[in-house]
Amino acid sequence: MLDFVKVAAGTFLATMCVNFLMHTPKRALFPCALMGMLGYTIYWGMMQLGVSDPLSMFVGSFIASILAEGFARRLHMAATIFITTSIIPLVPGLAFYRFMSALAQNQLDVCTTQGIYAMKTILIIALSVAVSSSIYAFLYAGKKRRPHSM
Numbered sequence: 001m002l003d004f005v006k007v008a009a010g011t012f013l014a015t016m017c018v019n020f021l022m023h024t025p026k027r028a029l030f031p032c033a034l035m036g037m038l039g040y041t042i043y044w045g046m047m048q049l050g051v052s053d054p055l056s057m058f059v060g061s062f063i064a065s066i067l068a069e070g071f072a073r074r075l076h077m078a079a080t081i082f083i084t085t086s087i088i089p090l091v092p093g094l095a096f097y098r099f100m101s102a103l104a105q106n107q108l109d110v111c112t113t114q115g116i117y118a119m120k121t122i123l124i125i126a127l128s129v130a131v132s133s134s135i136y137a138f139l140y141a142g143k144k145r146r147p148h149s150m
Contacts, residue, residue, distance in 0.1 A: 007044050011089050013035040018088050028081055031071045035086035039064025043090060054124055061090050061125045065132035073140070083129060092121040 015036030019029050043060030047053065068082035095118035102111035 004041065004045070007035055008041045013041040015085060015089055017046065019085050022085065024081060024085060025077065027075060028071075028077060030083040031075070032068075032082055034084065035064050035067045035071065036089045038067065039086055040089035054120065054141040057090060057121055057124045058128045061087050062128040062132050064090070065129045066136065069133060079133070083133075087125055090121075090125055092118045095121065 012033050016029065016033040018036075019032050024032055027083075042063055043056045046056035046059060047131045064086040065083055068086045069079055072082045077110035097113050099111055099114040099118055102108075102114060
């Protein structure tokens with residue numbers, strides 16, 4: 001349980017710091033950090049339960065993206081602000097670093113392994129964001145405001 005609290009608090013703090021660096025509007029700081037924390041802790045929790053990495057990544061980023069769409073509509077702001085900052089904790093930065101380091105040191109076996117893992121993870125995140133945005137757009141397509149007739 002203590003590990004869960006450490007992961008959640010660390011992810012919340014890291015996402016909040018990224019939000020400051022990206023000049024996220026003040027009223028969106030807390031929701032963005034909360035969504036980043038939820039997405040990563042869902043991913044981490046599923047990994048702790050033995051669920052595969054790709055499925056855990058998809059579910060974590062899908063839930064973060066669905067929440068991002070909801071908060072964007074609720075706060076009348078661009079969904080890009082919320083989606084971008086909510087998936088930041090899930091981006092495989094260490095894998096990209098290891099890929100580039102192995103490439104520079106001409107270690108092609110490590111380079112290939114890390115590069116494939118990083119690209120696979122990025123594709124899973126992109127797919128989950130696309131699916132969640134499509135589902136949200138489909139569900140709320142009929143609820144657009146119509147102009148008043150005279």
